Amino acid sequence: MKKLRKIITLVFIFTLAFLLFSVNTVDAALVNLKKANGDNMLYSHDGTPVLINEPFERFEREFRGTWVTPLVGNFPKFENEVQYKQAFTSLLDNLEVHNYNAIIFHVRIMNDALYDTELSPKSTYYKNNTSFDAIPWMVAEAHKRGIEFHAWMNPYRVTNGFNGNYSAINGAGIPANPASDPNKLIVINNQVILNPGIPEVREYLYNVVEEFIQKYDVDAIHFDDYFYINGVNESTDQAQYDAYNPNGLGRADWRRSQVDIFIKELSEKIDAHNEANNKTVQLGISPSGIYRNGNGNVTYDANGNAITTGSKTNGMQHYGNYLYSDTLKWINEEWIDYILPQAYWGFERAPVAGFADVMGWWDKVVKYKDVNLYAGLGPYMALDGSSSDSWKTNTDNELANQTKYLNTLENTQGFSIYSYTHYMRGLNPNDTKFYRMFQNAHNVSYKYPVLLPEKPISNKINPGYVTNFELNINENGHKVLSWTKNPLAFTYGIYRTEGEFTYSGDELIAVLNQDATSYVDTSSGFDNRYAIVALSRSNTKGEPSLVEAELGPNEYLINYHNISLRSYSKTDLVEGFLKDYYFFVNPDESLEQFMGNDYNGTWLNYNLIYRRNSKSVNNSSEYFINQDKFNYRWLPLLEYVNLVL
Known part of the structure; x- marks a missing residue:
């Protein structure tokens, strides 16, 4: 690129509204969230107003x-390779509509597998397949689009439909699988799980996860809220309680400790895998939304550990009976990389569990910990929730309002929608309830590109600079950024500003996939500076590379009412105009004759450029400038072209 030498500013006698662009930067302000009745929404624990960012x-x-899971029918059973690939490709296309960047896909549902393994039986949702292992292809296709693939596993669950026949349950015929031994199971009514209190069960699950992450290049192992099951009593696990309780813990504390051991040791094994193989696999947990019902207050010890009795709620809690999951401990110990509580309620669901009461509490809990916090959002509540829930009383705006609220929280870095069924409904204009819900959220937030949060893992990968970053102008007058592919890039962030870079969301104009080597900016203006940043598989940003428009001694920057429109050399500008005019006139003579030496060719004989005071688009007109495909390009420059010619 060359130095700027010449700027020609033209003020034309005509104006075109569609060529005038303005950018207004408005600082976000915190405003009170209103209930459906117009009252201020208040936090339950202290009565202070719930605030959202506006704008x-x-x-x-x-x-x-x-x-995404075939369990509830939002992804099909495997029929054949073509059908399965088409379904997954459609899924990725759908995610891109709203600029989503992660999929949580069910790969282990009931002690089974939607992938190749000898540790578990093939899932009934994948049994028609005998040769094609879809997971490598699915992961690669997601990554090609800059979308993370989180492998969703239920570690303990075996079946929700037990009929008393142990030999028929998943895993019964596989000696390495604990389900082959009824003594390693917990059975409550028709539900069966692997017994969390048995060391051999933990070892089996470590093997399941380690085999999976060795074979598949996924971004996370993801567990939801299935640990212990409802109905466990003292007789359920008395033998294990007696055999594996050296510290004499009470029953509830002992059960929590069994899940603690599993989470801690699995975390260590995933970390070791990452370090040994230069991988970036996370361990993520999505528990039910309420840890414990408490007073909602959170304090901290000298190590930044959260001290709390729980959120100001009154719903099912996963700390005690029946899930026995001490997620607060997992956060304080940093055994997990992210937590995604299922905060499915609306704002107006207090005192059971108002959305702000739940997520406001979680946001404080992770404050000093290297654990990412995302919110599980429940649009399905617009159908299945309480009649007083704002998912039902304020359906159009609830998702947008929750997005605006999360936008105010210091430590919350995103969300996941339950489920893909309802996300798909939001893409259907005929499904007005969900379509309006998602369109409102799109207009508030989803329309903007975003980078993925950096993974809070020890094995962070710095991708370094992007090399050969250049800015050029194409034949349409658009700015084209190009660069050499960075081998460590998972995605690229493109930034644009007229001043100094802050690398804020306002400057981020595009997020591109790992294979991208160019980007066309169709916006007006040649006063912009650009930056590109590569992000690695750990979503760690490399150092930015910068470029800005520079013009040579025979090049011009054409400004229309102080808005830069086009950058051409004088020769390219005039010849581009005459070539388009030649195409429009379609004369018998050659292009060279039409243009002539020093532009004195036969084009002068055709008075078809424009008629005075009639320069707007009109494709039925006989004049060149009235045609839409020429009007947008040449009307702002017509006076200048005439001046040169």
């Missing part, structure tokens, strides 16, 4: 995901 403050990073 929305664009962030640079955000996790945008959804849960």
